[in-house]
Amino acid sequence: MRVIVCENYEEMSEQAAKLVSSQLILKPESVLGLATGSTPIGLYQRLIENNKKGEIDFSQVTTFNLDEYYPIKRTNDQSYYYFMNEQLFSKVNINPENTYIPNGETKTPNDECANYEKLIKMHGGVDLQILGIGQNGHIGFNEPDANLNSKTHLTNLTENTIEANSRFFTSDEEVPRQALTMGISTILKSKKIILLASGANKSRVVSALLNDAINTSVPATMLKVHPDVVLICDKDAYTGVRLGVDIGGTEVKFAVVEGGKILYRSQFETEKDSADRFVEQIAEECNKIRKEYPIKTIGIGTPGTIKNGLVSASNLPFKSYPLGKRLKDYIDMPINIDNDANCAALGESEFGAGEKYENIIMVTLGTGVGGGIIIDNKICHGKYSMGEVGHIIIEAKNGLPCPCGQTGCWEQYASVTAFIRQAKTAALENTDSALYRIYKENGEKLNGKLIFAALDEGCPVAQKVFDEYIDWLVVGIKSLINIFGPDAIIIAGGITKQGERLVAPIRERVNNSDVAIEVSELQNDAGALGAAML
Ligand code: F6R
Secondary structure (H helix, E strand, O other), X not given: OEEEEXXXXXXXXXXXXXXXXHHHHHOOOOEEEEOOOOOOHHHHHXXXXXXXXXXXXXXXXEEEEOEEEEOOOOOOOOOHHHHHHHHOHHHOOOOHHXXXXXXXXXXXXXXXXXXXXXXXXHOOOOOEEEEOOOOOOOEOOEOOOOOOOOOOEEEEOOHHHHHHHHHHOOOHHHOOOEEEEOOHHHHHOOOEEEEEEOOHHHHHHHHHHHHOOOOOOOHHHHHHHOOOEEEEEEHHHHOOEEEEEEEOOOEEEEEEEEOOEEEEEEEEEOOOOOHHHHHHHXXXXXXXXXXXXXXXXXXXXXXXXXXXXXXXXXXXXXXXXXXXXXXXXXXXXXXXXXXXXXHHHHHHHXXXXXXXXXXXXXXEEOOOEEEEEEXXXXXXXXXXXXXXXXXXXXOOOOOOEOOOOOEOEOHHHHOHHHHHHHHHHHHHHOOOOHHHHHHHHHHHHOOHHHHHHHHHOOOHHHHHHHHHHHHHHHHHHHHHHXXXXXXXXXXXXXXXXXXXXXXXXXXXXXXXXXXXXXXXXXXXXHHHHHHHOO
16 A cells, blocks of 8 residues: 555545556546545645646546445435535546436435445446545445455444544435445446545554554455555644654653644653663553554653763763663564654744744754754754754853853853753842842742743843843844744743743744744643654
8 A cells, every 4th residue: 555645635635646646647537436524625625626727527427325325315415326426526527427326315225225236336436535534444334344345235333433424414314324335346346446545534544554464353454455555644643643742851751642632641751760670661651552542653752962872961860871772672563762852843833833834943942942943844854963952152252151061151141040040140230220129039939930930020130131132032032043944933931931922032033034033832741742753
C-alpha cells in the first residue's frame, strides 16, 4: 500500500483529484467506484471544477457506488442516491443513466445485490475505486465481523456505524439499521483503489490498518492483498496515538496525544541522583500507559545536549548517558529522543501558534532563554545541538559571564532572571520609586509579575527597566530573523501571560512586517506534544 500523507483535508482532496483526473484523461470511458460520506466531498468539488475547466470529461464515464442505506427512499435527502446527485452527478457532464447506486427502495434486496454484481461485471469491472474508511475499519459497509461477505449484499450496520451516521438524521429512529453494500471481493476486484482518510477521529483505524496484520475486525486490512492501493490521508489521520515525554529539571510530564489532542496526562518528580533509577521510573510509566492506549511511538524531550546518543544535562543525572539505549532495555517499541526546547518548538509548530507557518523560531523566556528552530516544518539539527539561541553572544566587550563558559550570552540580558536582576539594580538606585517599594516589600520574591505591578502604578523607573529589557530581547530576535528568515517568532514562558503588553513593543521595535511575533498557545504542553510528534 502506497501512503501519501498530506498537510490537511484540502491537500488530501487535491491529491485524490489529481489521480482521478489522470485516470479519466488516460481512459475517458473509465468505470469509477464511488463512495459517499464526508471524506470524498472535497475530491468531488475538485472534479467538478476540473470538469468545468474542460480538463476532464465525464460523458463516457460509468460509476458504481459502493453502498446505499436500506430501506430508504431516493427522495430522502440522506439517501446516497440524493447525496451523489447533490455532490457530483448534477454538476458534471455525466449521463445519469451511467450512474449506478444500489436501490434502497427495492422489495427484493438479495436480487438487487446479485444484479448489481452482474452489472459491474458487464461493464468490465471497476477501473478506479474511491473508498472512505469507518472509524471501526469498515470499507463500504463491510462491518467488522468474523465472516466477511465477499459479494454485494444486504448487511446489518453495527452500533458504532449507526451512531456515526446519526449526525446526518434528525432523530435516532430515522437512522437506517441496514445497508446494501459491495462486498470485500467486489472491492478488491477493482483495478486500482484510492482510500481516503481525514481527521484525528480516523487516526486509530489508520494506525491499525498500517500496523496490524490482515484481520476481519478491521475489514480495511483486507486491502493489503491488493497490488494497487493508495492511502491518501491528512496528518491528523496519520499520526495515530503517540506518547510524548517531557523531561524537566523538576518534573517529568507524560502526554498521550492523538491528532494534537491530549487524551491522558501524568507526571512525577524528577529523580536527581541516579540516571538508571530515573530511566526505570520513566519506562515503568510508559509501559503502564501502553497497557491503556494503543501507542504507536514514544518521543522523549530532554534538556541538554545529545551527542551520538549520549545525553548530558547539567540539571539531571545524565552525564554522557545512553538514554535511548537504556530505555530500550525496558520498552520494546520505537523511541525518539530530542532536546526539550526543540520538542517544544515542534509541538508549537504542529499544533499551536506556529501551525500556520512553515518556519518558526520558538524563544522561551525563563531562568534562561531556550530556543528551537523549525525550518520547513522540521526541527533544525546541527551536528550535536542547535537552537541554543540563549547563547548567541550579544555583548562582545565586558559581557556578563554565563554558566556555559562564555561571556555576553543573550540569556544573561533577555531571560526573566535577567529582567528581575535589572529591576533590582534599578530599584536600589531609585529608592523613591514604586519599584523600590515593591522590591522592599517582596525582597527576593520579586518576580516579573511584581515588576508589571510597578508599571501599572505608572512607575517611570519600572518603565525604563521594561523598555531596556525589550531592547535586549529585540537585539537577539533581530539576529535570529537575519540568520533564519522565519515566518514567525513564537515567544513562550510565564512572562508571556502579559500577552500583547509584552509582545506589542517587541513587534514595534523589530519593525518587520514579514515576520509575525506571537505568544505560544501551548505553553507548558508544547514540550510533550512536540516529543510525541518526533
Ligand atoms: C460511504 C461508505 C463508508 C464511508 C465511511 C467513512 O459510501 O462506504 O464506508 O466511506 O463510513 O465515512 P466519512 O467519510 O463520513 O467519515
